[in-house]
Amino acid sequence: MNQHSKALDSADLHALLSYLEHDAVPSIVMSTEYEILAANTAYRRQFASDGKPYLGHKCYAVSHHYDVPCDQAGEHCPLRVARASGTAERVLHVHHTPRGPEHVDVELRPILDAQAKVIGFVERLETVRQASAQANDQGLVGSSPAFNRALGDLRRVAGSDLPVLLLGPSGTGKELFARAVHEGSARANKPFVVVDCSGLTDTLFESELFGYERGAFTGAQSRKAGLIETAKGGTLFLDEIGDVPLSMQVKLLRLIESGTYRRVGGLDMIQADFRLVAATHKPLLEMASKGQFREDLYYRISAFPIRLPALRDRREDIALLVESLLARGAGAARKPMRVSTQALLMLADHDWPGNIRELRNVLERARLFADDGEIRPEHLRLDTIHVALARPASPALLDDAAFIAYVGAFQGSRKALAAALGISERSLYRRLDACKTTLPWRPGSVRPES
Known part of the structure; x- marks a missing residue:
């Protein structure tokens, strides 16, 4: 265990794990350098049931599939804050799990030595059941x-x-x-x-x-x-x-x-x-x-x-909401619906003064015109459509090739790229990871450190 952390010895770790085994909440022990050192049974059952390795790996790599800590990927990093303050930190994140992306309530507590120096962390992870980070037919x-x-x-x-x-x-x-x-x-x-x-x-x-x-x-x-x-x-x-x-x-x-x-x-x-x-x-x-x-x-x-945010302030969720609302409106006797890429782009670019209720009504109306099961732009009949040609409506709505091409051609900082795409820097990193690509480093282009 000393190969991972000089601050927490094997005796400390064994005592901690014995204590955590009695906790029904999934918990892990981490070093001050983000490495997962141990996990209780509840964690192994809920977050490691797919058999993927996690011991000795960075928490941000396991939970987010990031190559850098959360704060460098545009997210709040509880470990960085707790390491500096020496106090507990709590945050809600979306984690990769064996069941797909899920909301997780993360509570991080520092482990202190006799001199009140932070030598490690215990992280408790509770899956949020009140909301879904995937398309869902309810809630x-x-x-x-x-x-x-x-x-x-x-x-x-x-x-x-x-x-x-x-x-x-x-x-x-x-x-x-x-x-x-x-x-x-x-x-x-x-x-x-x-x-x-x-x-x-x-x-x-x-x-x-x-x-x-x-x-x-x-x-x-x-x-x-x-x-x-x-x-x-x-x-x-x-x-x-x-x-x-x-x-x-x-x-x-x-x-x-x-x-x-x-x-x-x-x-x-x-x-x-x-x-x-x-x-x-x-x-x-x-x-x-x-x-x-x-x-x-x-x-x-x-x-x-x-x-509660207006729909125009959470455009990254529109594709997810479209899939969910179509599933909710399908019913036993109605055929499943799909939405064309161009229709999704139009939906993502609409201002939605009526918010999710308006989106639901537009989709229900479009369903009646989509005889072949695909909703296309002409079926939407939006009263006002503002097509933003200079900015993709949402990278989640572009295919991988188009997204990679846009990123590769963009000239500017990481922050500017996220703004141009209309998303957060965290969401930008998620899409880059999903496309197995990185930000270009050539002169004049996007620089991760900027």
Whole structure:
């Protein structure tokens, strides 16, 4: 073992591994120079079941297939940060696994010697089940930096009971994110109840939320449980909370603060038990300054805000979303669909003011015109198409030959190349690795160190 690390001797390593064997979470021991020194059984089962070698190999080579550490490939490197600070570091990454690319929540803890010097690391890796980095016929899908930031925030808060406020334009998948918060919590086996706050009058909102007693109003012939009661032990998702009538906001605030409520027409106080997740596309603070939304309610519901990215800010995910949405809309009696390269380029270059909801509608409409099973540009019928001839829409949508040719002809820095392609430097390295090519080093061209 000393051939890999002079700081961690074999006795240290054996003691660590014996301890980690009792941990159900996949864990590895690493040197300060990124080498994997040991792994527990959980890691071997989940991340090394394909038989590929990992001991003595660099963590970035095993997990990312990079030739350089993550920070040099445009990603956050927890080891570099933890080595400098001597404290734990946590990050969400997309790793290569025997099952393909997967989101992994990485927690890195330094091992200190008697002089508090970092001599190694223990890394715990938890696969994120609430989202997929591959095409999937259900749930959250994506792997772009913007998507991963939102997913990382979700992972941070899901295990707590803090109220969560999902912010972002319409059509960005707020209900899917809310459900993912629920599924990542201790309340996952309890109800997930959705309340659409749009278009509800004061009376209807109150009776739907709190329920009512028999005789509370005309037509109330029996007691009815409200959605708060239905959500007992689980999660209550208030969608478009910015539309809650002002007169009802004070009652909602009282519910959140006291944890109790009364049914309409009732006298008894009932104890509520739910985790609150709210969502809106409206600027609530701006509305509060105009008296259109209670400021005290805003601060109650926004203990942990998560901003969801617009589709135009995660263009790298469009090909993945297209495949996923077509699979979701296929159904038992519908034939599978494919999308031509030119159609994918057009989809990737569209501005998508309606976000994922608009993309889904465009694909469902195009499906009806694609009689031979292939969706082509003429089937999309986009209202506005901006063709960016100077920039490929996304390298994920170009074939390997076209991508390699573009990279080879590009004059400029690594950062400039990533910007020209409309992707992050991390995504650029992934595609280069997939194409088994490197950045050109000739004079005047791209230089990795720039």
